[in-house]
Amino acid sequence: MGAAKSNLVELRDLKVAFDGVQVLHGIDLTVGRGEALGLVGESGCGKSVTWLAALGLLPGKAGVSGSVRLEGRELCGSPRSTLESVRGGRIAMIFQDPSSSLNPVLRIGRQITEALALHRGLRGDAARTEALRLMDMVGIPDARSRFDLYAHEFSGGQCQRLMIAMALAGEPDLLIADEPTTALDATIQAQILDLLIQLRAETGMATVFISHDLGAVSQVCERVCVMYAGRIVEQGTVEQLFAAPRHPYTRGLFDAIPRIDGPRQPLVPIPGTVPNPKHLPAGCAFSPRCSRVLQSCHTELPPLVPQGDGRLLACARPVPLALVIHAAKPRTPARIVESALQ
């Protein structure tokens, strides 16, 4: 996407191993300036690990190799001080469980002003004023009187708003939202998504949205990467993937979405579970669960190659284009079709 110079972050052949067990098998990924990229896949596919590794946030026992470049500057293997200056200031991250992601014994205001002091040198009243503005901006009602409260005195949705406020404090160029709505109930999920969309429009920061909710991804993102067992298996624009998912795994994810329009139909779950990284099947990791599996899939790993329409795909026997257009479109929820048509 775009020329190389407009790329904000480039991951090249990023690999992660825990105790010698490879969990990330060489991820190539770019995030453009101001772009919104979705990362989808079931739990345990390496979506979060990719970005935790990129920011050096994995525990010390994790072996990380490859390249992570921020505007051409290499982060992978760089000293701790370099990573610390990037975290929060250039790349901020919010997490899945907002209530336990905030420090329970420190006042909320202090946790936000801490980030302001760190990245913008604001202290005292200036920091307090700016923190109140950020709390206001993310939709915390009556911020002034709640500045000195603790995390347990806020609801889960409000905690995520506070996490976002804290992330915005460093005026980052990229916000990694790691399943930010998974722990929240449906109406709050929608509010947080709207907030993320609105903030991106206002600040122009790029967003990486990690989720297993394709509907949410379609609302927030322009481009989607589908990950399976530590590899990217399909990558394309939201429109491409929603109109015609080519990888059987992507297709499976769509078939598992409940539809809100048309007649009721039973959901089609993907059989089986994500393989344990310790015992990955030979060949394509998805082959044991794949409905379109070939004999060769069990022995040969298909490479991720560009397709005619610009998407990347790693499959020996992708879903034919003509077939998906008829099969998938009626199954997509209305709001997804809407966004695909925009």
Place this chain on the structure above:
Amino acid sequence: MISFVLTRLLRAIITILAVVTFAFVVLRMSGDPAQVMLGPDVPQDVIDAFRKAWGLDQPVWVQYLAYLKSIFTGDFGVSMRDKASALDLVLERVPATLQLTIPALILKLVIGIPAGIYAALHRQSFADRGVILLAILGFTIPSFVMGLILVLVFSIILGVLPSGGQDTWVHGILPTITMSIGGIGILARFSRSAMIEVMGQPFIRTASAKGLKWRDVVWSHALPNAAVPIVTIVGFMVGSLIAGAVVVESIFSWPGIGRLLIVSVSNRDLAVVQCILLVIAATMVVSNLIVDLLYGWLDPRLRSRAAH
């Protein structure tokens, strides 16, 4: 908050009452002070006179009520041996005991906690394994064995430190070290596991993701959270400032509460033993109360729970 303090106080009083009652009953069941005090070959009328003088001829429940009544009026009885006020006898021994237990407590805190935290932050390293090994050795070796080993090494073989007595501060070194080793081990283990637990929490990842320096993540985000479990253990240690020295005082012939307790128990000096147990129970209860209040100060979640 007021109701919280009041319930804690009521509970404290009940605890002390239970200790006092238990001590009273057990002491009277476990031997006759008249026999012990007067020796084996005393005529029966002397024994009877002794019992009558100390009220031991009364039924136990009458003695008990009389005892309760007197302690509520601040009268803790008279020593059968010294004929002096039991409370005075006990209180005059307190400074000697504190001379050992307070420096020992300080050693436990300044060595145990940093060692545990360092080990937690350098998990699986050589230092971590060393700390675990020493901590286990420290709290598994009983203090009487540890005391004898130290005497053997520093008094007998090296001849650099005295093995007993209370003449100078140098005499306090070996007993203080003996007393602190177990506590250092326990605190190191506890601080280590508390810190490891906290460092694995999501909010620590948040603090790192914010761009905070490692040092600030540890100091301002992890330590305040690890404080609660550590304070619990320190509370126990403060509570045993008086009681914790019994064995060590005997080994090093240190004239503190612990030695008084042992002498008084073997003499069946009822009032003194009861008074010591009361003082011990009171320090335990008070330190527990302080720990409970500290919890609320350290962890706002507990504070709001206590308020409801």
